[in-house]
Amino acid sequence: MIVFPNAKINLGLQVNGKRPDGYHDISTIFYPLPVCDILEAVRAEEFSFHTSGLTIDAPALGNLCIKAYQLLQQDFSLSAVAMHLHKVIPMGAGLGGGSSDGAFTLMLLNRMFNLGLTREQLLGYALQLGSDCPFFIMNEPCFAGGRGEVMEPIQLPSLKNKLFLIVNPGLHINTAWAFSQLKIREPKIHLREVVALPPDQWRDLLVNDFEEVAFEKHAELIDIRSTLYRMGAVFAGMTGTGSTMFGIFDSAPAGYRTAFPSHYFTILQSND
Template sequence: MKIYEKAPAKINLMLDVLYKRPDGFHEVEMVMTMIDLADRLELSEQPRDTIIITSQAGYIPLDEKNLAFQAAKVIKERYDVRKGVHIHLDKKIPVAAGLAGGSSDAAAALRGLNRLWNLNIPQKELLALGAELGSDVPFCVMGGSALATGRGEVLTPVPNPPQCWVILAKPPINVSTAEVYGRLRSESIRQHPSAKDMLSALESGRFLEVCQSLGNVLEEVTLKMHPEVLQLKETMLKLGADGALMSGSGPTVFGLVSKESKVPRIYNGLRGFCKEVYAVRLLT
């Protein structure tokens, strides 16, 4: 028996960091939504009680460092599953890009194993398991659009953004989320984006208000480390994107575009700066 699960990427429409918590994590306020760029997982039961991860991508770990492996391990241990599984990851989401590719793979593994092994785990428990694996995993389990608070694991569903095109551009660098948060000084953030403004824009369904409410305090750190990310963002706006922002800790920049006629020009213009450029729709 084989089970297939889609693992979509996410973008941060808004990301604010409020303060550093006593547990070492940062208290955040984020609005996230999913886009139609996705990895695909194929899960099949194995006769031996083991976890096997394979992928066509040669640049990801296939052992316990892989979040999908960790998801399988936590489900096996928590629910005393004495069966093996082979998980094949068909990777399409860039790695270390601020798009939650690894987190979405873990979430898809949780959902898929729940079906493969007929465990009937309710979503609330899957969300809690996801929170043990990483701050973005619960959102990837739930999907849709959400306001995320706490360290990212406290989720409140919100209206989806108006349908539009999303242009993504990832420069040929990898950014460590831990390093970006390590360099961030929350007390010295000059301007905080407003979750209230973003939620109001989503409630009203006004596309231009969504674009005007985009904001990410982590840009302050990543753009200093990698000026080419700022160049990408400025180029995207000059080429006609209605709004542009770095997603997560970067380095991927996304642009929101309402008119399909603008998409080829922006896409082709960005290809002059980096190879990894994608034109997709919002998943919702």
């Protein structure tokens, strides 16, 4: 059985304060994009997990695909499977690739073994894997609160037929460090109000609180955003804690391959 775990971006990301459990309360809009890894699983004599594509610079046992299998194995005594993950989505980039892989593993195993898990049950398992994982069970534009697990689907008709240019400069920004550097402020305007406006009015209103931290350390990100605007983006920003940048366009920008010759990038149509 094969599935295609997709990426996401954050349209705005506001950090509202630290919680007693050590996490932070956030407000963000998760938006899925069809940049996908490839995950295959088949029944086997013994469990195995292999990868190809982009190099995963982390111990295999920490991979969320394996953790998802182990999580369901505890409750359902699953038989062994052989899994192969082909990585396309850059790691540690704010695109949610690892979280998506874990969530899609849960859904794949649910179908493969006819477990009969409801979406609500899958959401519960996904949250045990990580704060971003439940979104990929929903996998539709959502306003998210809490630590990211409290989600409400929303409609974003203004993004219909828009194009997204995704630029990943390959810079690693440590999430714990980024949170430690944050200066938590009251937002000038709530995300819900911002995204109700046309995207060409989002500039300076749709804020990712981590941009200030990331841009101060990596001036290259400022240059990428400026280039996206010069190329005609109606909005440009950073997703997650970085370092991936994205631009939203009415039509495909000319010369983007020349503008970002050494960067991971892709351009695609909105799936809204």
